[in-house]
Amino acid sequence: MLALKYLLVILGIGLFGSSGALVVYDVYLSSQLRRLLRRRRDKTPTDAAGELVGAAADEAAPLTPDDSNEEFARPLRPVRWGLAQRLSAAGVFPFLVAYTIAVVPDGFAGVRVSQIWGARPGTLYPGVHLITPLVDSVELYDTREQVYTTAATAARGGGSGAVGSAPPEVLTVQAREGLNIGLAVSVRYRLDPQRLNYIHANLPRAVGDEVVAPTVATIYRQLAPNYITREIFATKREELRSAASNAITSRLASDGIFVREVLLRDLKLPEEYAQGLEGLLLKEQENERLGTETEIKQKQVKIAELEAEAQKSRDVKQAEAQAQVRVLQAKAESDSMQYTLPLKQKQIEQSKLEAQARKEATLQNAEAAAQAKVIDSKAELERQKNLSDAEANRIRVTAAADAERMKFEAAVLKSNPMLIQKIIAERLSDKLQIMMVPIDGKNFFANDVLRSAFSSASASATAEDPEDGTPVAAAQKRSGRRP
Numbered sequence: 001m002l003a004l005k006y007l008l009v010i011l012g013i014g015l016f017g018s019s020g021a022l023v024v025y026d027v028y029l030s031s032q033l034r035r036l037l038r039r040r041r042d043k044t045p046t047d048a049a050g051e052l053v054g055a056a057a058d059e060a061a062p063l064t065p066d067d068s069n070e071e072f073a074r075p076l077r078p079v080r081w082g083l084a085q086r087l088s089a090a091g092v093f094p095f096l097v098a099y100t101i102a103v104v105p106d107g108f109a110g111v112r113v114s115q116i117w118g119a120r121p122g123t124l125y126p127g128v129h130l131i132t133p134l135v136d137s138v139e140l141y142d143t144r145e146q147v148y149t150t151a152a153t154a155a156r157g158g159g160s161g162a163v164g165s166a167p168p169e170v171l172t173v174q175a176r177e178g179l180n181i182g183l184a185v186s187v188r189y190r191l192d193p194q195r196l197n198y199i200h201a202n203l204p205r206a207v208g209d210e211v212v213a214p215t216v217a218t219i220y221r222q223l224a225p226n227y228i229t230r231e232i233f234a235t236k237r238e239e240l241r242s243a244a245s246n247a248i249t250s251r252l253a254s255d256g257i258f259v260r261e262v263l264l265r266d267l268k269l270p271e272e273y274a275q276g277l278e279g280l281l282l283k284e285q286e287n288e289r290l291g292t293e294t295e296i297k298q299k300q301v302k303i304a305e306l307e308a309e310a311q312k313s314r315d316v317k318q319a320e321a322q323a324q325v326r327v328l329q330a331k332a333e334s335d336s337m338q339y340t341l342p343l344k345q346k347q348i349e350q351s352k353l354e355a356q357a358r359k360e361a362t363l364q365n366a367e368a369a370a371q372a373k374v375i376d377s378k379a380e381l382e383r384q385k386n387l388s389d390a391e392a393n394r395i396r397v398t399a400a401a402d403a404e405r406m407k408f409e410a411a412v413l414k415s416n417p418m419l420i421q422k423i424i425a426e427r428l429s430d431k432l433q434i435m436m437v438p439i440d441g442k443n444f445f446a447n448d449v450l451r452s453a454f455s456s457a458s459a460s461a462t463a464e465d466p467e468d469g470t471p472v473a474a475a476q477k478r479s480g481r482r483p
Contacts, residue, residue: 005098005101005103008094008095008097008098008101009094009095009098011091011094012091012092012093012094012095012098013091014091015087015088015090015091015094016087016088016091018087018091019083019084019085019086019087019088019091020084022080022083022084022087023079023080023081023084026078026079026080027079030079095133096133096134097133099131099133099134100130100131100132100133101128101129101130102124102128102129102130102131102138103127103128103129104124104125104126104127104128104129104138104140105126105140106126107126107142107143107144108126108140108141108142108143109123109124109125109126109140109141109143109191109193109196110123110124110125110129110138110139110140110141110196111123111124111138111139111141111196111197111200112124112131112136112137112138113136113137113138113139113200114132114135114136115134115135115136115137116135118201119197119200119201120136120197121197122197123193123194123196123197124138125193139200141191141196141199141200142191143190143191143193144190145188145189145190145260146188146189146190146208147186147187147188147189148186148187148189148208148212148213148216149168149184149185149186149187150168150169150170150171150183150184150185150186150213150216150217151167151168151169151170151171151182151184152170152171152182152183152184152266152267152268153170153182153268154167154170169213169217170182171183171184171185171216171217171220173220173221173224174221174224174225175224175225175227175228175229175232176225176226176227176228176229177228177229179229179269179270179273180270181224181229181232181233181267181268181269181270182267182268183220183264183266183267183268184264184265184266184267184268185216185220185262185263185264185265186262186263186265187212187216187248187259187261187262187263188259188260188261188262188263189208189212189252189257189258189259189260190257190258190260191207191256191257191258192256192257192258194256195256196256198255198256199255199256202255203255203256207257211252211255211257212252212257215248215251215252216244216248216262219244219247219248219251220244222247223240223243223244223247224240227239227240229269229273232267233267233269237264237267240264241262241263241264244262244264245259245261245262248262249262
């Protein structure tokens with residue numbers, strides 16, 4: 001809608017400009033024609049005909065000396081005043097339509113102000129509104145939260161605020177003693193949108209500087225004399241702020257201004273009073289420190305006394321408890337003696353019986369051990385007898401087997417006497433190799449040796465064993481080994 005308004009305004013300006021340009025153009029053509037005709041009248045007809053150019057050539061025709069006076073008497077081209085008036089009238093309509101559109105931006109509210117009746121009731125909120133052109137106008141007011149700020153002292157060195165912004169006003173109040181105190185106050189407020197017609201009709205345009213600032217300063221200056229400087233600085237600072245906040249809120253609410261919050265940021269005391277107050281505070285702190293240390297010492301003494309009394313009570317109770325324990329122990333011992341003597345007698349009798357039982361058990365064990373030894377000796381004799389019988393039987397069986405074997409060997413050697421030499425050669429060394437050759441070989445080189453060996457072997461083969469009368473080999477006889 002705002003773009004449409006601007007387009008209508010541009011259209012109206014274009015129509016008005018077109019009407020003015022049309023009139024100027026027609027006047028310019030008329031002046032040019034008059035100038036050319038004047039020059040033509042002063043010159044010859046041939047020269048005048050050759051100098052007509054541009055738009056004048058379309059409007060004028062070649063003249064002759066006969067009709068020159070008649071051409072000068074003809075009227076020039078008139079200015080188009082009717083078309084210009086129609087264009088101007090058409091340009092008024094877009095302006096009127098554009099002025100009927102009022103746009104209120106966000107964060108603002110408007111008041112409809114009539115040239116006849118003044119401020120009209122009702123608030124124009126952000127958006128597009130239609131008004132009566134040339135009669136009504138819209139006054140905009142900022143309905144967002146605003147902050148009014150004062151300073152406790154004047155800024156030094158140009159301050160630290162934004163570039164181009166004025167420094168905050170210094171607010172000074174007097175306490176009950178008459179000392180000047182600087183207050184740094186911040187007030188957050190906003191205008192009531194429903195009462196903008198009242199604000200526009202009764203309050204100045206600069207509400208913050210001309211309404212809020214005097215109200216805040218006046219209320220703080222009225223409340224500060226009710227307190228002394230020390231109370232404002234320390235104990236009743238919040239009370240002063242709360243009272244001022246309530247008063248400012250009620251005062252400005254009657255003018256259609258909502259107060260959101262009143263803050264007391266800082267206090268500035270006079271230099272001399274601040275130095276004296278600092279010394280006094282240091283002394284008070286020292287006094288409080290000494291008082292605290294004294295209380296601590298007193299409490300320590302009291303704690304020591306209480307600990308001594310407690311220790312005494314504990315010792316008394318402990319002694320009483322030990323005495324009671326001893327009495328109870330004595331009573332218990334006297335009561336237990338009535339049962340202890342019979343118990344001791346029973347224990348002695350039981351010990352005697354146990355000793356006698358151990359004695360009898362020892363005798364029985366000794367007898368059992370003697371009987372066991374006798375049985376063991378008998379068993380050992382029987383075992384040795386069985387072993388000797390078994391050894392004798394083994395010897396007999398071995399001797400019978402040896403005799404049988406020797407008889408068999410004697411029969412073999414008797415039938416083959418050459419086996420004696422083989423047996424002797426094998427038993428001489430395990431590295432000796434034996435070769436069997438026929439005894440009747442004719443072309444064998446060891447026949448004579450073998451015959452001599454056989455003759456000596458047969459001579460010694462007739463010897464008999466002196467033990468059992470069996471023949472044995474001489475080599476076996478010499479070696480002392482029984483076959």
